Amino acid sequence: MPASAPNEPALDLSPSPGDDVRTTTCYMCACRCGIKVWLRNGKIRYLQGNPTHPVNRGVICAKGAAGIMQHYSPARLTKPLLRVGERGSGEFREIEWDEALGIATGWLKPVRERNPDELAFFTGRDQSQALTGWWAQQFGTVNYAAHGGFCSVNMAAGGLYTLGGSFWEFGEPDWEHTRYLMLWGVAEDHDSNPLKLGLGRLKERGAKIVAVNPVRTGYGAIADEWIGIRPGTDGLFAFALIHELLRMDRIDLDYLVRYADAHWLVMRDPGGAGDGLFARDAEGRPLCWDRDAGAPAPADATGISPVVAGEYTLPDGRSAVPVFQLVAERYLDPQYSPEAVAERCGIPAATIGRIARELAVAAFENPVRLPIAWTDAWGRGHDEMVGRPVAMHAMRGISAHSNGFHTCRALHLLQLLLGAVDTPGSFRFQPPYPKPVPPPNRPGSRRREDGSLDAPPLGFVHGPEDLLVDAEGRPRRIDHAFSWSYPLAAHGMLHTVIRNAHAGDPYRIDTLMMFMANMSWNSAMNTRETMQWLTDRDADGEYRIPRIIYSDAYASEMVAYADLVLPDTTYLERFDAISLLDRPISDADGAADAIRHPVFDPATQPAADGRARDVRGFQSVLLELGARLGLPGMVDAAGAPAYRDYADYIVRHERAPGVGLLAGWRGAEGDAHGKGAPNPLQLQRYIEHGGYWREEIPEHARYFKMANRGYLQWARGMGFVGAADAIALQLYAEPLQRFRLAAQGHGDRLPPAAHRGRVETYFDPLPLWYEPFESAQTAAAQPDERSGNTGGDPGTGDPAALPPGGDSPHPYPLHAITQRPMFMYHAWGSQNAWLRQIASRNWLYLHPETGARHGVGDGDWVELESHHGRITVQARLAANVQPDTVWTWNAIGKRRGAWGLSGEAPEATRGFLLNHLISDLTPRADYANADPVTGQAAWFDLRVRLRPAADADDRSRPQFAPLPVAAATDAPLRYGGGLRQPPDGDRAP
Amino acid sequence: MTALPPPSPKKLGLVIDLDTCVGCHACATSCKEWNAGGIAGPLVDEQPYGKEPLGVWLNRVHSYEVAADDADGSAAEAASAAQPALTLHFPRSCLHCETPACVTVCPTGASYKRAADGIVLVDEDKCIGCKLCSWACPYGAREYSEVDGVMKKCTLCVDRIYNEHLDESERVPACVQACPTRARHFGDLGDPDSDVSKLVAERQGVALMPELGYRPVNRYLPPRPRRAGEDAEAAGTPARADTAPTPLHWLNRILRR
Amino acid sequence: MHPALSVIFFTTLSGAGYGLLAWLGLSVLLLHARADVMPVLYPLQLWALLLGLALSTAGLLSSLAHLGRPLRAWRALSQWRTSWLSREGLLALATALPALALGVLLLWAPAGPERAIALGACGLLLTTLALATVACTAMIYASLPPIPAWRHPLVVPVYLLFALLTGLALLFWLMVLLLPPAGPGAAMPATLTAVGALLLACKWLYWREIDRQGLPAARGDAVGLPGRQVDVFERPHTEASFVTREMAFTVARRHALRLRLLAAALLLVAPAAAWLLAATAAFPAAPLLGATAAALLGAAFVERWLFFAQARHVVTLYY
Numbered sequence A: 001m002p003a004s005a006p007n008e009p010a011l012d013l014s015p016s017p018g019d020d021v022r023t024t025t026c027y028m029c030a031c032r033c034g035i036k037v038w039l040r041n042g043k044i045r046y047l048q049g050n051p052t053h054p055v056n057r058g059v060i061c062a063k064g065a066a067g068i069m070q071h072y073s074p075a076r077l078t079k080p081l082l083r084v085g086e087r088g089s090g091e092f093r094e095i096e097w098d099e100a101l102g103i104a105t106g107w108l109k110p111v112r113e114r115n116p117d118e119l120a121f122f123t124g125r126d127q128s129q130a131l132t133g134w135w136a137q138q139f140g141t142v143n144y145a146a147h148g149g150f151c152s153v154n155m156a157a158g159g160l161y162t163l164g165g166s167f168w169e170f171g172e173p174d175w176e177h178t179r180y181l182m183l184w185g186v187a188e189d190h191d192s193n194p195l196k197l198g199l200g201r202l203k204e205r206g207a208k209i210v211a212v213n214p215v216r217t218g219y220g221a222i223a224d225e226w227i228g229i230r231p232g233t234d235g236l237f238a239f240a241l242i243h244e245l246l247r248m249d250r251i252d253l254d255y256l257v258r259y260a261d262a263h264w265l266v267m268r269d270p271g272g273a274g275d276g277l278f279a280r281d282a283e284g285r286p287l288c289w290d291r292d293a294g295a296p297a298p299a300d301a302t303g304i305s306p307v308v309a310g311e312y313t314l315p316d317g318r319s320a321v322p323v324f325q326l327v328a329e330r331y332l333d334p335q336y337s338p339e340a341v342a343e344r345c346g347i348p349a350a351t352i353g354r355i356a357r358e359l360a361v362a363a364f365e366n367p368v369r370l371p372i373a374w375t376d377a378w379g380r381g382h383d384e385m386v387g388r389p390v391a392m393h394a395m396r397g398i399s400a401h402s403n404g405f406h407t408c409r410a411l412h413l414l415q416l417l418l419g420a421v422d423t424p425g426s427f428r429f430q431p432p433y434p435k436p437v438p439p440p441n442r443p444g445s446r447r448r449e450d451g452s453l454d455a456p457p458l459g460f461v462h463g464p465e466d467l468l469v470d471a472e473g474r475p476r477r478i479d480h481a482f483s484w485s486y487p488l489a490a491h492g493m494l495h496t497v498i499r500n501a502h503a504g505d506p507y508r509i510d511t512l513m514m515f516m517a518n519m520s521w522n523s524a525m526n527t528r529e530t531m532q533w534l535t536d537r538d539a540d541g542e543y544r545i546p547r548i549i550y551s552d553a554y555a556s557e558m559v560a561y562a563d564l565v566l567p568d569t570t571y572l573e574r575f576d577a578i579s580l581l582d583r584p585i586s587d588a589d590g591a592a593d594a595i596r597h598p599v600f601d602p603a604t605q606p607a608a609d610g611r612a613r614d615v616r617g618f619q620s621v622l623l624e625l626g627a628r629l630g631l632p633g634m635v636d637a638a639g640a641p642a643y644r645d646y647a648d649y650i651v652r653h654e655r656a657p658g659v660g661l662l663a664g665w666r667g668a669e670g671d672a673h674g675k676g677a678p679n680p681l682q683l684q685r686y687i688e689h690g691g692y693w694r695e696e697i698p699e700h701a702r703y704f705k706m707a708n709r710g711y712l713q714w715a716r717g718m719g720f721v722g723a724a725d726a727i728a729l730q731l732y733a734e735p736l737q738r739f740r741l742a743a744q745g746h747g748d749r750l751p752p753a754a755h756r757g758r759v760e761t762y763f764d765p766l767p768l769w770y771e772p773f774e775s776a777q778t779a780a781a782q783p784d785e786r787s788g789n790t791g792g793d794p795g796t797g798d799p800a801a802l803p804p805g806g807d808s809p810h811p812y813p814l815h816a817i818t819q820r821p822m823f824m825y826h827a828w829g830s831q832n833a834w835l836r837q838i839a840s841r842n843w844l845y846l847h848p849e850t851g852a853r854h855g856v857g858d859g860d861w862v863e864l865e866s867h868h869g870r871i872t873v874q875a876r877l878a879a880n881v882q883p884d885t886v887w888t889w890n891a892i893g894k895r896r897g898a899w900g901l902s903g904e905a906p907e908a909t910r911g912f913l914l915n916h917l918i919s920d921l922t923p924r925a926d927y928a929n930a931d932p933v934t935g936q937a938a939w940f941d942l943r944v945r946l947r948p949a950a951d952a953d954d955r956s957r958p959q960f961a962p963l964p965v966a967a968a969t970d971a972p973l974r975y976g977g978g979l980r981q982p983p984d985g986d987r988a989p
Numbered sequence B: 001m002t003a004l005p006p007p008s009p010k011k012l013g014l015v016i017d018l019d020t021c022v023g024c025h026a027c028a029t030s031c032k033e034w035n036a037g038g039i040a041g042p043l044v045d046e047q048p049y050g051k052e053p054l055g056v057w058l059n060r061v062h063s064y065e066v067a068a069d070d071a072d073g074s075a076a077e078a079a080s081a082a083q084p085a086l087t088l089h090f091p092r093s094c095l096h097c098e099t100p101a102c103v104t105v106c107p108t109g110a111s112y113k114r115a116a117d118g119i120v121l122v123d124e125d126k127c128i129g130c131k132l133c134s135w136a137c138p139y140g141a142r143e144y145s146e147v148d149g150v151m152k153k154c155t156l157c158v159d160r161i162y163n164e165h166l167d168e169s170e171r172v173p174a175c176v177q178a179c180p181t182r183a184r185h186f187g188d189l190g191d192p193d194s195d196v197s198k199l200v201a202e203r204q205g206v207a208l209m210p211e212l213g214y215r216p217v218n219r220y221l222p223p224r225p226r227r228a229g230e231d232a233e234a235a236g237t238p239a240r241a242d243t244a245p246t247p248l249h250w251l252n253r254i255l256r257r
Numbered sequence C: 001m002h003p004a005l006s007v008i009f010f011t012t013l014s015g016a017g018y019g020l021l022a023w024l025g026l027s028v029l030l031l032h033a034r035a036d037v038m039p040v041l042y043p044l045q046l047w048a049l050l051l052g053l054a055l056s057t058a059g060l061l062s063s064l065a066h067l068g069r070p071l072r073a074w075r076a077l078s079q080w081r082t083s084w085l086s087r088e089g090l091l092a093l094a095t096a097l098p099a100l101a102l103g104v105l106l107l108w109a110p111a112g113p114e115r116a117i118a119l120g121a122c123g124l125l126l127t128t129l130a131l132a133t134v135a136c137t138a139m140i141y142a143s144l145p146p147i148p149a150w151r152h153p154l155v156v157p158v159y160l161l162f163a164l165l166t167g168l169a170l171l172f173w174l175m176v177l178l179l180p181p182a183g184p185g186a187a188m189p190a191t192l193t194a195v196g197a198l199l200l201a202c203k204w205l206y207w208r209e210i211d212r213q214g215l216p217a218a219r220g221d222a223v224g225l226p227g228r229q230v231d232v233f234e235r236p237h238t239e240a241s242f243v244t245r246e247m248a249f250t251v252a253r254r255h256a257l258r259l260r261l262l263a264a265a266l267l268l269v270a271p272a273a274a275w276l277l278a279a280t281a282a283f284p285a286a287p288l289l290g291a292t293a294a295a296l297l298g299a300a301f302v303e304r305w306l307f308f309a310q311a312r313h314v315v316t317l318y319y
């Protein structure tokens, strides 16, 4: 250590960073990085990334590093609250926990006895679905969901019904080997630190990064190439790439017949009950045509020579064609040529052609060869692993559209044709994925003797028989998930619950219980009406949604709408399990899970006003509530609580024999991993190991996981898959065809007439593209129909007959989208004294040409109007955007009075939400503003028009009545003042 | 002592890779939290929950649009859509200049440049809060705390980089440790053999506004030329059939499984 | 640059004070041997001394208000080898010595050749130090490379001229108050008009040049991409920061022009009008010169405000 020069002040260059350090998991967002929390004098001195942690390897993001301000936020709740004023007025009385739990029990007990479905339990940004889903199952309600339905279920379902895995944080590009990465519609993503680490690595390695995104910020800023696509047209772009690859015959057919269904035979029997289903043998095994034998053979047989083109007649006389034949037929069609899609996508045809060539070159001219011997699922040895160094990653820019499911499938199709799924250099699965396609677990639907459901409420529908519909085909769930309207709604539909509960569609519920979801504000579509539905009363004066229980940790906009508020802890005050049963933190080379454990006891962490906080971890509260209700699994034979608290549950609860929330250090001795008996010292082990557990996949098992014997056996040992059978990737989604057949009148479960056209159209077993509903329907609703529009039926009918894109005038000519800012997490970052200094307000960004066209200059206030509403906001001009697209940062706008902010905080006076413009229904009001297959909320379908604001007064509009939550003081914050060593000396107070 | 020490062979500083920076602000907030409780702390925030939040930050991240130019081949493609060639994220903190007027203008000796490693610091116990040093810094690297009445600036995390309580590998500035893309590098730019010096040589790292004569130590690595227009031809472009094949094209393809 | 009132008061008042002291020193130097006239001048000299010290002290005190830690101001004297602010502080203190000595000599020293020599020496020192102090004040600004408008070669002369002009105006005012009327009443305003004109000419030249002068670097240079055109997309913070408040102050062009005209009017038209009045009507000289001095101080104040408000700092390239 260099000494200070004599004339320099003596510095302590080696101050102790703290008197204690704890290693736990961050929850400033759902990325779940490992953090080290340095403490000094009982306060947080510093939060840093944990260098050994598999997720973030020592790095930390802007939010994570600002965790101090979250933990000490003045907006933290302090005590259970019981509503005393009108709902929505924010008037509460503080009560004790015993009373709170007593009230909740009193509300829920009769519900469970009467009809458990009258409880709708919806959780938001939570990571406890392994518990909350199980709790709902034990309660017996089908009405449970987490946030995926309004988030990215298209991405999840599109992947799981194609690859048995998906993007999200369930897969990753091969950062070490890929040479060409395409990022589709990603601003930040859940896996944000791993993505950033990976992008940094690609840059170092000189790989090419292509960002497909209407806006060029963040990751797009560092990409080698930015494709400023028109929102909602990625499917077409992908088809054009596929078209080009087919034309160049740059298709990895060897890969496709080995690992996918390219050679599987699809029956051709128009009008028949089996049309479009795979030809199967008597044991139900899919068939292919073996060229050598000139006869059908089981598609997974080895030693055969399958064909991928032609039409074949099966011994029983039926005609069948290989899947690849259907793929080639469809995508070679000139309607998908670069020239045909260029204008609509806003991408020059030459660029599309070039990207296709670049993909082909990257994939086929320069394969990656890893000298690693491995054995495939059929027992054949291979000396090396040969892969296609082209990787893709996609997220909400793809999924948050009403055509997102098919677009996501289109991307997977593109990957598969390149042979670029789980090979060296390509997209890779993270354990526990891949799962069989689709995963075997179906949504729970029947109630057992003890009132619990036969399976967790969320799952994967394989055909009409799995839907949750009644005899008339009406939805059985309050959110209409798994109904004919949104059959594959694998994550439920949080965005429809409040409307439907208010409307009693399909029935009235009694209690709405929510956790960690700001559903009256930034996670709601149609915010104004949502607030009204939450407070609306029946003729008899009762609230239409009779009771609302809500758990939040902070004074969010939603708190005001609860009857009973269960205050949660901060993330440094509780146990959490980041479980492989939920959203694991695995990476492609290993399985991992983690915990959070209390760094502080909340009772010692007073509120801003100095009062002790009396808050509890919601998971523990849920278990106690379950025990009070006597729910199966939550009480012992004597009716006493089965678990002391959540920590106890994490350790002792077994989902199946040997399977619990955590996979590490199981077994009585703590030496079993994956499966094993509960280990009472398990949490201790986790704490000693930095809060996480990770098990490496053996080296020979890290690629070709869908058909790598080493991997599949390892995964079976871990309990990730039931059997070590190869998982065939599916270009052709047969479950969709089952729905289509039902719509055509086959089978014993048929869609009601009103839904038939829609199901038949959108349940295409091969990816298709259609114009997003809002765009198509608002155009179609024009009295002055555009020429050439033959009255196609967007949302219910024929997608081919939609109005053309391009330059014909649209009543809402602009697309409006949001992006995640890297430094804020949804609404909950704004209470953070440091993060809000980066952005305490947002602007609407427009291309200067768009501004000029509308007479809007930089800084002008504009009126933005959708078919649903109007907002007044301030505009900024920037050219790094597709000219027909306007955008803003998500969830910066706040309601006045929320989040402990002053009423004049810029978040409320000049910030804004786009959500006020986003309808929760399609323009035609026939369905939710959602994908017709999965129910995914179509946030980014929004179409708008804009004009200079007539009467701008430097305030955004609309403004809502301020919430009466106490604002924090305006006193300066001197965080760290007391931490400095030596003490402050003569510093001002 | 505001007279500059004789040039030291050791010149500690940062190298920031503008090709990799995604503008996430992690370096800014991690800097804030380390230094709030460190030797530069506290970094007071005024109106933290109010109308005009304003706090002291030692590191801030800007975003720019960079117009296309011929040099990187982006002009043609970009011009057609009136698009900028680049969105550039640019973190800005003290550059620990070799001849910084921020030090020499200081009337109290509070601002000084360490003889041993060249780090420019403020001794807050001497600072009178005249703000002259902030006027003298062309890079906006100094921020004044109205509440405490003293000047603050990046310390190059002098209380981390030599800190024996930290693991050797963690003895880097907070911003460097945090940076999720690893776009920030720390080291001795006076030593031509150091990793950072080699990186600067390899990537032609630049000093900001050298014409002002402050001789910054920190270097910025310019964005690599974008490869948008680059053609696959060089690598051997596959041919595109003139007439589209039909699915029967694959009829006779011999495949085995 | 943010025009801080404390600094503007400081430079204006202390400038006038040191200007007055400089004239006082000069007069003492020139007249120290004239035992005949000196006694008549005592009241004037003493009042000038008092006013000069009062103004410079007020200015210095006002400058303390600009400090975050005024109680530590003494530390500002330590870095005279490098810092113009230190030098200014030291010289300001040093100026007080001959000033006080002058007072002592005038009040208590017995007349005689020794006193005359001492007076002469004090006068010389006082003038030199007072003007040097003003020059140091100017150099504080003129030595800052990031603010090209302040690096301009006219900055030091203008500071000196303002000190001399406002000091002279005050001296004249004291003269008409304290001395028996002598000579034609128009000479004083005429002199002020002349100096004002000279100053205005300098200022006009200065304004013209800073209006043309850009910053020494472009935004491309600031972010390490010389030669590229770079536009701001997003700032690091949506609200203000110290840097934007302190260094990115902008004043509307129209507004600035109006203020320049006001400064010009005060600088030239006020003394010229006084001249006219003094020459044509038998206007009482004391209020006339008092008003002129006030107008010139006003001019200095406005000019100083603009000096800050119109100075662009290189850091604005980032915003």
Ligand SMILES: Nc1nc2c(c(=O)[nH]1)N[C@H]1C(S)=C(S)[C@@H](COP(=O)(O)OP(=O)(O)OC[C@H]3O[C@@H](n4cnc5c(=O)[nH]c(N)nc54)[C@H](O)[C@@H]3O)O[C@H]1N2
Pocket: A124, A125, A147, A150, A151, A152, A515, A516, A517, A518, A519, A522, A523, A524, A551, A552, A553, A554, A555, A556, A557, A558, A568, A569, A570, A571, A618, A818, A819, A825, A826, A827, A828, A890, A891, A914, A915, A918, A939
């Ligand atoms: N316009 C537009 N709207 C969107 C989106 C978009 O892209 N555009 N994105 C959508 C998507 S994908 C999502 S996921 C949603 C997100 O929207 P939300 O899930 O509503 O996210 P937050 O606003 O952060 O709300 C989460 C709530 O959890 C609370 N909370 C935070 N920490 C804790 C804790 O530890 N315990 C408890 N009990 N509560 C806690 C917060 O205080 C907050 O009230 O927004 C959706 N809304």
Ligand SMILES: Nc1nc2c(c(=O)[nH]1)N[C@H]1C(S)=C(S)[C@@H](COP(=O)(O)OP(=O)(O)OC[C@H]3O[C@@H](n4cnc5c(=O)[nH]c(N)nc54)[C@H](O)[C@@H]3O)O[C@H]1N2
Pocket: A029, A030, A151, A152, A184, A185, A186, A187, A188, A189, A190, A191, A192, A212, A213, A214, A215, A229, A230, A231, A232, A233, A234, A394, A395, A396, A397, A398, A401, A817, A818, A819, A820, A821, A822, A823, A824, A825, A826, A940
């Ligand atoms: N910092 C931070 N991180 C977060 C969150 C957060 O709030 N803050 N939220 C978390 C959550 S809940 C989620 S769901 C994830 C979401 O992570 P992302 O998927 O990255 O979410 P968005 O920011 O909504 O990004 C959507 C991107 O798609 C682009 N886009 C919009 N429409 C289209 C389109 O039609 N085509 C293409 N190609 N692009 C389009 C938008 O410009 C934007 O860049 O982030 C998670 N991580």
Ligand code: SF4
Pocket: A026, A027, A028, A029, A030, A031, A032, A033, A056, A059, A060, A061, A062, A063, A064, A065, A192, A193
């Ligand atoms: S990415 Fe999320 S989990 Fe990771 S450090 Fe940032 S906020 Fe924490």
Ligand code: SF4
Pocket: B093, B094, B095, B096, B097, B100, B101, B102, B103, B120, B136, B137, B138, B139, B140, B141, B142, B153, B214
């Ligand atoms: S960047 Fe500014 S504060 Fe840092 S050494 Fe250079 S001049 Fe001084």
Ligand code: SF4
Pocket: B105, B106, B107, B108, B109, B110, B111, B122, B126, B127, B128, B129, B130, B131, B132, B133, B134, B150, B151
């Ligand atoms: S503000 Fe402090 S550090 Fe800066 S010049 Fe003045 S005394 Fe020196």
Ligand code: SF4
Pocket: B030, B031, B032, B034, B035, B058, B059, B093, B094, B153, B154, B155, B156, B157, B173, B174, B175, B176
């Ligand atoms: S080196 Fe330290 S003080 Fe300087 S910017 Fe980085 S974190 Fe901040």
Ligand code: SF4
Pocket: B016, B020, B021, B022, B023, B024, B025, B026, B027, B028, B061, B089, B091, B178, B179, B180, B181, B182, B183, B184
């Ligand atoms: S942390 Fe790294 S990537 Fe993020 S803004 Fe700072 S330098 Fe850029």
Ligand SMILES: [Mo]
Pocket: A147, A150, A151, A152
């Ligand atoms: Mo989400």
